[in-house]
Amino acid sequence: MYFNKYPHRSNFSFVETFDPETGVVTAGVRVFATEVDSHEGDIYHVRVSNPDVWPETCGLSELDVPAPCARQRLKANDDFQLSLLGRDAKPLITGEFGVSGDASMFVFELGGDARFYGMGEKYFGKMELSGYRTKFWNTDVWGDFHFAQWGEHPSDPPYFSLPYLVAKIGDEYVGFLLHNSHPTFIETPGSDESRVFVEWQRTSERLILGSEGGEPNLWVIYGPSLAEVTRKLQKLIGTTPVPPAWSLGYHQSRWGYGGHADLMRLDEGFAKHKIPCDGLWLDLDYMDGFRIFQTNEANFPDGVSTTAETLAKHDRHIVPIIDPGVKKESGYRVYDDGHAQRVFCQNAEGGEYVGLVWPGETVFPDFTLPRVSDWWAGYIQEFAESGFGACWIDMNDPSTGPVDPNGMRFADGKLPHEAHHNDYSLGMQRATFDGFRRARPHERPFILSRSGFIGSSRYAAIWTGDNLANRFYLKSSIPTSVNLSISGQPFNGADLGGFGGDVTDELMLDWTKAHFLFPFLRNHANRGTRDKEPFAFPEPVMAVIRRYIRLRYKLFPYLYNLFVQQEEQGDPILRPLFYEFDGVGLDKIDDQFMVGPSILQAPFVEEGVKKRTVTLPGLEPWYDAANGDWIEPGERTAKAGRESTPLYLRAGAIVPMQPGTPVDNTKELRDVNLHLFMPPAWSGESELEYVADDGISYAYTSGARSRLKVRVVSVDGNLAIATDQTQDGFGLIAPTFVIHGDPKSVRLNGSEVVLEKNKVTLAGKPLAVVVVRA
Structure with missing residues (x-):
C-alpha cells in the first residue's frame, strides 16, 4: 500500500457506450451494469456493478436510505455523462466514470470557483481543501510513519477514514460520499504553491473520486447550503444518538494510571480543588500483561466494582482501554476460547493471522462475521458488569505493529485484507456497543474509538489520535475537528495539551481555552511526560484551567441540547463560520469556529502573540463574553489575556x-x-x-x-x-x-x-x- 501515490486517469478506460434502457455500459473491453437512483431530499446513488470484477458488498457500514423519488436532478445522458442540475436547471457538475482493473474513478468538471471541505479526519491544518490528493486508509500514525513525518507536519492518511467531500460551487453545495470500504482516494482541483516544487505535482483540473478496489458506490447530495447538505449526509450515514450526559464532561487520562490507588488519588485531587470531572481513564497498565479482558488483580485488590462504587459517590466513571489484539497464548482464557471457536482473522495459509503489538504475538477477532461480533459482545458484557463504566478502543486501525497487515484476511479467510481494513474499527465499535447494551440495557453506552469509518457516528465518539504538545497540533486541531464534524462524525476531539511531549504552562492554557467546548474533552498524557492533571500545574495556571472546565459545565445544557439537535436534525456541534453566515473569505479562516449556532470562538493558538484579528461575521453586533461589550461585525482586534479568551455570542442568542x-x-x-x-x-x-x-x-x-x-x-x-x-x-x-x-x-x-x-x-x-x- 502506497500512502502517497495515486491512480492516474490516463491509465483508466472510461465509458464509451451506454444503453439507457438497460443501464449497461462498456468501458474498454468490459461490460458493466449501472444504476442512477434518485431519493427524497435530492440524494442520488450511482452504482456500477460487475460480479466478475467486484463482489457485491459495501462493507460493514449501514445507510439509512431515503425513499425513492421521481425527481432527477442527477441524470446520465446517452453517453453516461453524469450531470447534476443546479437551482437554475443548468448543469452544476458534469462527470464521467472509468475503470482500470478493479480500480475505479469518477471525474467531475466543476465551476472554476469551486471550493472544497470535509474529507473526514485530515491533519492538513486548513478548512478549505483545494489542491489536495489524499488517500483513505486507516493507519497507526506513530507506528506507520517516522517521527519526522508526524512530529510537526501533517501525516496522511491518519487513523480515521471517512471518504466524503463537500464542494461549494457558487452559492450551491454538493456532497460526495464514496460508500466503499476498500482504499479510496480524492483529488481536488486547485493550487497550493507551498506543496508544488515541480509542475507535475499539481492536482488535476477536475475533481477525482475513486477506489483502488471494491464496487463503485457514489452518493451525491445536493443542497442550497452547507447546513442542508450536512444534515442530509448525517441522516444518511447515521446521526449520533444522544450520549450519556457524563460523557460530555471533563475527562482525565494518562498512560501510567494503573488501578485503584491512582484513581483514588485523582478522585481526591478533583474534589479537593473543586474541579468538575466525570471520567477517570486507564491505559494499558491496568491489564494483566497486556491481556485484554484480564485485569491485573494487584491493581484492584478489592475488585473493580469496589473502586467503581467509591468513585460513584462523586459520579465518576472508570474508562479503561481495550485493544482488539488478543495475546496468542495457550492457557489464556480469551485466546483459548477464541481459538476453539475460530473467531480470529486468518492468514493466506488458513491459520490464524499473527501480528506483533503490545502482548507480543497477537491475533485479531474477525468482526466481519456476526458470530464473532456476538462472541466479542459477550466478553464486553462481562467486562462492563465487573464495574467499568465505559471503554475506549484503541489500535483498531487495525494496528499490527511491524507485521504487514495485508496478510490479514476476513470472512473466514475468503476476503482480502483491503476489503475490510477501513471498516474493521466500525465492526469493533458495533460489537462493543452491543456488549454494553447487554450489560446495561437501559443505559446509553459511551465508547471512544481511535479509528473509524462511515457510520461510526452511530456507535462511538472519536479522538483524533496520538498528538504532541506543540503548536502544530493545537493549530491543526481546529480545522481537523471541524471538517470531521461536517463529514458526519460530530462527536470528536483531540487530546487536551497533547499526548506526547512535555506541555508548557502557556501552551496548556491556550489549548484549554481553545478546546474547552469541543464535543469531547479529555486530558491525556504519555508515559514519562510531565504530569498534566489541572492541579499538577502552578496555582495561577491551575486556576485558569479550572475556570474553563467549570465554564464547560456551566454551558453543559447548551452542549447537551446541541447533541439532541444532532440526533434529531443532523447538525454538528462544531461548525465553520460559513455554516451559519454568508461572507467572502470565511472558509479561509482556520483558527475560528462556531460551537452550535450561538457561540463563536477565536482562540489564541500562536506562541507569544499579544493580539489577534477576529472576524465577526453577519450584520449584527456580537457580545464579548470577556468584558460584556457589544462589538460591531467585521474584522476586529482581540487582546490576549491570561484569564480571558476571545469568546463571542451572537445578537439575539x-x-x-x-x-x-x-x-x-x-x-x-x-x-x-x-x-x-x-x-x-x-x-x-x-x-x-x-x-x-x-x-x-x-x-x-x-x-x-x-x-x-x-x-x-x-x-x-x-x-x-x-x-x-x-x-x-x-x-x-x-x-x-x-x-x-x-x-x-x-x-x-x-x-x-x-x-x-x-x-x-x-x-x-x-x-x-x-x-x-x-
Missing part, C-alpha cells in the same frame, strides 16, 4: 446554562438559566426549543423528556418573552432568564416582571446582567 459556577459535576437540566443576549435598543426575534431528560437512560425515546419552547421578541429594547412547555415527560422545566443587555422593559408571558440586577462571569471579568425569574 438564547443560551441555556447551569446556574452559578459549577464546582463539581452535578448536572440538572430542569433548573436552567436561559441567557438572552440582547444588544441595546435591539429589534428582532429569537426562538429556542430547550430539552431536558435524565441524561443517562433511553427513557426519553418513550416519552420521558420535557420540552420548553421560548420565543423572545424585542422592539427597540422592549422585550417580550413567551414560554410554552410542550412536553412534560421529565417534569416541569423551571427557567430563569438572565439578560445580557439593558432592556427598557421586560414582559414574561404577557405580564410585567421584577428585574433583578446581578453579575455573571463567563470568559473574563464579572458581567452585569438583569435576572427575570419565572
Whole structure:
C-alpha cells in the first residue's frame, strides 16, 4: 500500500457506450451494469456493478436510505455523462466514470470557483481543501510513519477514514460520499504553491473520486447550503444518538494510571480543588500483561466494582482501554476460547493471522462475521458488569505493529485484507456497543474509538489520535475537528495539551481555552511526560484551567441540547463560520469556529502573540463574553489575556446554562438559566426549543423528556418573552432568564416582571446582567 501515490486517469478506460434502457455500459473491453437512483431530499446513488470484477458488498457500514423519488436532478445522458442540475436547471457538475482493473474513478468538471471541505479526519491544518490528493486508509500514525513525518507536519492518511467531500460551487453545495470500504482516494482541483516544487505535482483540473478496489458506490447530495447538505449526509450515514450526559464532561487520562490507588488519588485531587470531572481513564497498565479482558488483580485488590462504587459517590466513571489484539497464548482464557471457536482473522495459509503489538504475538477477532461480533459482545458484557463504566478502543486501525497487515484476511479467510481494513474499527465499535447494551440495557453506552469509518457516528465518539504538545497540533486541531464534524462524525476531539511531549504552562492554557467546548474533552498524557492533571500545574495556571472546565459545565445544557439537535436534525456541534453566515473569505479562516449556532470562538493558538484579528461575521453586533461589550461585525482586534479568551455570542442568542459556577459535576437540566443576549435598543426575534431528560437512560425515546419552547421578541429594547412547555415527560422545566443587555422593559408571558440586577462571569471579568425569574 502506497500512502502517497495515486491512480492516474490516463491509465483508466472510461465509458464509451451506454444503453439507457438497460443501464449497461462498456468501458474498454468490459461490460458493466449501472444504476442512477434518485431519493427524497435530492440524494442520488450511482452504482456500477460487475460480479466478475467486484463482489457485491459495501462493507460493514449501514445507510439509512431515503425513499425513492421521481425527481432527477442527477441524470446520465446517452453517453453516461453524469450531470447534476443546479437551482437554475443548468448543469452544476458534469462527470464521467472509468475503470482500470478493479480500480475505479469518477471525474467531475466543476465551476472554476469551486471550493472544497470535509474529507473526514485530515491533519492538513486548513478548512478549505483545494489542491489536495489524499488517500483513505486507516493507519497507526506513530507506528506507520517516522517521527519526522508526524512530529510537526501533517501525516496522511491518519487513523480515521471517512471518504466524503463537500464542494461549494457558487452559492450551491454538493456532497460526495464514496460508500466503499476498500482504499479510496480524492483529488481536488486547485493550487497550493507551498506543496508544488515541480509542475507535475499539481492536482488535476477536475475533481477525482475513486477506489483502488471494491464496487463503485457514489452518493451525491445536493443542497442550497452547507447546513442542508450536512444534515442530509448525517441522516444518511447515521446521526449520533444522544450520549450519556457524563460523557460530555471533563475527562482525565494518562498512560501510567494503573488501578485503584491512582484513581483514588485523582478522585481526591478533583474534589479537593473543586474541579468538575466525570471520567477517570486507564491505559494499558491496568491489564494483566497486556491481556485484554484480564485485569491485573494487584491493581484492584478489592475488585473493580469496589473502586467503581467509591468513585460513584462523586459520579465518576472508570474508562479503561481495550485493544482488539488478543495475546496468542495457550492457557489464556480469551485466546483459548477464541481459538476453539475460530473467531480470529486468518492468514493466506488458513491459520490464524499473527501480528506483533503490545502482548507480543497477537491475533485479531474477525468482526466481519456476526458470530464473532456476538462472541466479542459477550466478553464486553462481562467486562462492563465487573464495574467499568465505559471503554475506549484503541489500535483498531487495525494496528499490527511491524507485521504487514495485508496478510490479514476476513470472512473466514475468503476476503482480502483491503476489503475490510477501513471498516474493521466500525465492526469493533458495533460489537462493543452491543456488549454494553447487554450489560446495561437501559443505559446509553459511551465508547471512544481511535479509528473509524462511515457510520461510526452511530456507535462511538472519536479522538483524533496520538498528538504532541506543540503548536502544530493545537493549530491543526481546529480545522481537523471541524471538517470531521461536517463529514458526519460530530462527536470528536483531540487530546487536551497533547499526548506526547512535555506541555508548557502557556501552551496548556491556550489549548484549554481553545478546546474547552469541543464535543469531547479529555486530558491525556504519555508515559514519562510531565504530569498534566489541572492541579499538577502552578496555582495561577491551575486556576485558569479550572475556570474553563467549570465554564464547560456551566454551558453543559447548551452542549447537551446541541447533541439532541444532532440526533434529531443532523447538525454538528462544531461548525465553520460559513455554516451559519454568508461572507467572502470565511472558509479561509482556520483558527475560528462556531460551537452550535450561538457561540463563536477565536482562540489564541500562536506562541507569544499579544493580539489577534477576529472576524465577526453577519450584520449584527456580537457580545464579548470577556468584558460584556457589544462589538460591531467585521474584522476586529482581540487582546490576549491570561484569564480571558476571545469568546463571542451572537445578537439575539438564547443560551441555556447551569446556574452559578459549577464546582463539581452535578448536572440538572430542569433548573436552567436561559441567557438572552440582547444588544441595546435591539429589534428582532429569537426562538429556542430547550430539552431536558435524565441524561443517562433511553427513557426519553418513550416519552420521558420535557420540552420548553421560548420565543423572545424585542422592539427597540422592549422585550417580550413567551414560554410554552410542550412536553412534560421529565417534569416541569423551571427557567430563569438572565439578560445580557439593558432592556427598557421586560414582559414574561404577557405580564410585567421584577428585574433583578446581578453579575455573571463567563470568559473574563464579572458581567452585569438583569435576572427575570419565572
